[in-house]
Amino acid sequence: MEWNFKSGVPIYSQIIDELTMRIASRAYAPGEKLPSVRDLAMDAGVNPNTMQRALAELERRGLVYTERTSGRFVTKDETILQGLNGALAGRYIEELVDRLEKIGMERSEIAAAIADWLARNN
């Protein structure tokens, strides 16, 4: 898995997005142990403090949990994981609609275009 960071955006929030995506896509399976902060930081080429901060935020959001002696794990809570998919889907749809509206499409046209695309790319 590759890490790509955009310039001019806090690395902390980009790490949160990337790890959230990995959890949502089950690249990190529910209940799986995450690599250590140091290994994740080395893999991503980022400062360990930044990685630590991002993981603490994921923990606050309930996506990962810490077991005192054995490390950090991906949540097994299906409700949270389902909610995550819903939230990510919402964000992508928002981005898509936003872009299409910028080129002057009405929402009804967007809906029709999506239905059309889905039918053709079955």
Place this chain on the structure above:
Amino acid sequence: MALLEISKLSKSYGGSFSLEDVSLSLEGGQIIGLLGPNGSGKTTLIKLINGLLTPTAGAVLIDGMEPGPETKAKVAYLPDRIALPDYMTTAELMNLYQDFFADFDRAKAETMADDLGIDRKQQLKNMSKGTKEKLQLILVMSRQASVYLLDEPIGGVDPATRDYILRTIISNYNESAVVIISTHLIADIESVLDDIVFLRDGRMVMHDTAENIRENLGKSVDELFREVFKC
């Protein structure tokens, strides 16, 4: 008191200041980028911390001590030019470091030398510029120091080695050490930095976290640098 306490530090040569009234308080567990154009005082600051220069005014305290023999045991310094005897081989230089520094981890140095394909029998003077830099960095990063001063550590090496070096700095990271890196190659290292210190004409013009800069200004540190120091 912080691990590295720099207060109102100045250094002048014949009336002109190469460093003027710089104060910084750095805790362990931080990686600091010391950034500035040529002649802004980066190397002067590093040499003052290392005790190679004596301040004109102000003070440096490492763990509460002024730079001297005790602090040299805790400070690992990578100079901006090679300062090792050039007739020595890699193996001999490792022996030298092992003799001089109680905190030198020979096993770690050997592993890094293997990773970077350094010939143990080659003399320093016969090495390419990049290999010399790699070897120096291996020697410095194999110490378990409290303060690492890296003056332009990645200038002469290829991008793959640069990545390896950055990963070495990250993997070497620990709560009780502060790492100061001076460089022009900001884009290459900015993702590993906690704090940024900008120097201009010997004065500190900015000290902030790299994340704050990206968050508040919506720019990378590299972009900000180009703007602030536009010629």
